[in-house]
Amino acid sequence: MTELVESRVHAPKRESAWAEFISKDDWWAIWIGLGLVVVAAGLVSSGSSLKWLAIAPQKWKAWPEAVAQLRDHAAQYLALFALWAALFGIGVRALGYRLSRFLPSFALLFVASIGLYVLGQWDQAAHYNLEPPLVALVLGLLIANTVGIPQWADAGLRVELYIKTGIVLLGASLPLTLIAWAGPVVIVQAAIVSLVTFGVIYVTAVRLGLDKRLAATLGTGGAVCGVSGAIATAGAVGARKEHSSIAISLVIFWAILAIFILPLLARALQLPTGVAGAWIGTSEFADAAGLAAAQAYGGYAGHVAGINGTPEAAVNAFTLMKVIGRDVWIGAWAFVLSIIATTRWQSTGIDSKPNPGEIWRRFPKFVLGFLIASAIVSVISSGYSYADYKKVVQPSLVAPLQALRVWAFTFTFLAIGLTTRVREFFTGGAKPFYAFTAGVAVNVVLGYLLSTQVFVGFWTRFGQ
């Protein structure tokens, strides 16, 4: 008893449960994204709108037009920069970065994003394949892997904070009823692909003689949610640090390639935007990379002959498939694999007890923000007739939030390229590469068949 009390007295100081609300970027995405949704809704209810602040470049044909747009709206762009710098600055500071490093880095990111956004509005952009997400990625990769990025700039290149905030804002343009309607198809399609892809990678890796913990880490990286899936499983099964690095580098390599390959294939096959978005959501490995591919493909709608559907449908279908279909299950995957690791696999000399609480602890909390944003706008919209929705809610509430979301995604796409180092690829040898690549091949083909054959009717309707 004395020993027990002694232990309690000297127990290490534990982080408060509340600390998670300010120490995780998921929660900051919720505070920022939902904060904007609530403010926008409040302004609309008082007869005002966030429209002035949510400035976005308009279509242009010649450079003088674009320059004139920027000059005429300079005050709005400055105000928008101040808004994003303040919101992300608070979040980044809470995550432990210095504002003195964040602000100059974010300022450069913002200026580059304006340039990309303007370029994307050129009426010939689609003709020359100048889709902003793809240009942002190429530009970022070129800079990061030639000139290099100074370490202080890291504070402004928080890919996950930007993408999660963008996804929460995306919730505001997706009715809750649509999410509920799509839910069953999304879950079935994602479950089939996730289980098969994991199985292929795991079995191939084990047959090639790789460690089972590495095989599982690679498997969830390819099957569930990319780098986040890989690190969640690595932690749950106690993988070697170098194995975590191998999985991360392979996921990034294939995710970056897929950003370019999937939209090109879908374009060649002239898939409708909803169908292509579902395929990308099924077969891409990371949220940020997949959104770049889906938004790029959505940009073809109306500009490339033979591609039907709305631009939004590609992003919406992708998000439902990837976030609701795959991401939310990461805690369950990690929990099940931790049970298998402790009961079936060779001991590492480190003991851990699987805990079902991990399912919630590892749950990607930003998904809650996405659903709440959807619920808020759905409730507000339910009080309007369809005509009034088109006249009031769409232009005053949904459109400004959509514009803010595009900004958040543009920051993301640039930041992906700027933080990716090509020399970090292929650090783990041939066997992990073969195992992961086998999963990629099966995943892409199966995702294509499910999206374009099995559930094609659903995804085609979804995109209209």
Next chain:
Amino acid sequence: MKAPARRSAPQWRGVVASVLESSCGSCRYFCQEPHEIESQLPGMRSLSSAHGSVRASDGICRRHDRYLGATSHCADYQRRV
């Protein structure tokens, strides 16, 4: 046959604290600091983040060179000072 002794709530808290005390989360070899984790796992920040919920409280064990959960434990445990 003698029934097992029942523990009071404070005793159970002591047991839980005892387990937590000797787990990786309080070990000097265990690194949970997100910035350090991102620098140790190159590429992590380009499509994920050490600040994300999915990481929970995982970290890197410098002793065993493994990435594992904070509630794990082993014979090499040494309390962080």
